[in-house]
Every structure is written in C-alpha cells, then in structure tokens.
Amino acid sequence: MTHHEFTTPVDEAAIRALRVNDTVTLNGTLYGIRDATQIHLFDRGRKTRFDLAGHAVIHTAPNVKRVEPSPAHPAGYAPVCVGTTTSARMERFTRPLMSQYGVRMIIGKGGMLADSLAAFAELGGVYLAIVGGAAALETTWIEQIEDVDLDDLNPESLWRFRVKGFGPLLVAMDSHGTSLYTGLKAAAAGRRAAALASLGVK
Numbered sequence: 001m002t003h004h005e006f007t008t009p010v011d012e013a014a015i016r017a018l019r020v021n022d023t024v025t026l027n028g029t030l031y032g033i034r035d036a037t038q039i040h041l042f043d044r045g046r047k048t049r050f051d052l053a054g055h056a057v058i059h060t061a062p063n064v065k066r067v068e069p070s071p072a073h074p075a076g077y078a079p080v081c082v083g084t085t086t087s088a089r090m091e092r093f094t095r096p097l098m099s100q101y102g103v104r105m106i107i108g109k110g111g112m113l114a115d116s117l118a119a120f121a122e123l124g125g126v127y128l129a130i131v132g133g134a135a136a137l138e139t140t141w142i143e144q145i146e147d148v149d150l151d152d153l154n155p156e157s158l159w160r161f162r163v164k165g166f167g168p169l170l171v172a173m174d175s176h177g178t179s180l181y182t183g184l185k186a187a188a189a190g191r192r193a194a195a196l197a198s199l200g201v202k
Helices: 012-016 035-042 088-101 114-123 135-140 180-198
Strands: 003-007 023-033 056-059 063-066 077-081 105-108 126-129 142-149 158-173
Touching: 023 105, 035 088, 077 135, 077 142, 088 105, 088 114, 114 126, 114 158, 135 142, 158 180
Parallel strands: 003 023, 023 056, 056 105, 105 126
Antiparallel strands: 023 158, 063 077, 126 158, 142 158
C-alpha cells in the first residue's frame, strides 16, 4: 500500500501506477458532477466549457450559498457542505466521461460496477472511495468554488472546486482489473450463507 499526492491534472502513467488499497491526496482542481449533469452532457447533447482531461470528478450535488462575487468567491458561491453521493446509479457515464472528456479519477461512495472496471482498465482510470458521512470533513478540503457551468441544473451543476489536501482517498478500483467491491461481495455472501446454515435455513 502506497500513498500518492497529486496536483491535477495527472497523466495516464500516474494513474496506472495506482493499485487497489493505495491512497491518494489531491490538490488543485476537482470537478463536482452528478446525475443531472451527466444526463444533460451525454443524453441531451450539451457541452461544457471546462477542460476535464486528466482531472478527477466527484459525485456530488453540493450545498452552497450565493454570495457577492469577490476574489475569495469568484463564482458567486461559497461551499456550505460538499458531500459525496452513491456512485452506482451513474455507472453508464463512466466510459463517456473518460473517452469523451479525458477524466482519469472518479470519487464517490459505494463503488461502481463491471462496466466501469472495464473502462478503467482500457482507458486508464481509477475509482477513489470516500466513507459515507464525511461531508463536513470533505468541505474543509475545499478552498474555493472557482467556477460553475450548466448552472441551470443547480445544485447538480458542473462545479469547479479548488482543493488542498483532499484526502486521503482509498483506491477501491484500479486500472488493472482489481476492485475491492468484488472481494467484499464474495465475503458478504459467504457470511450470509454461514449465518443461514447456523439457523438451519437452506
């Protein structure tokens, strides 16, 4: 297990050096994205002016407050609570995020499925996991909301955060076909079978 500190964007070689159970801390730019954002990008043909190549996206619809634009708040928003949402329902967007926009890292909770794992292997990406319930801590890692696009979808806009010390995040799915969730599912199934057997349930 190795810890990696990245300033985004990062290249494919850096991503392919990561292995499941490594940890990652991010600095620089992080993009916030969620269901509606991706539906509009990939199902409704909208485009973003942001360059996501080599970057990380986090599955979030942040709680923010409108403020007067200023050097501290250039987008006119201040973060209140930036939590992570469950990733699996956004499974179908992993490949287009990577192939069309060059995204390298997806941050979320709960893991993703086989299609995402295949896309990570083919295109050079990883899934970085956050423990649920850590929104208050995550928010302290965000220095500023630098910009926002597709803001008619608020709060499921496309957010550009500036982050410092965002992590450590756990590499839960890597570009070598390994996923922590595969092992966890098998272990859980085994425990369930043992518990049922102890109760005489077939």
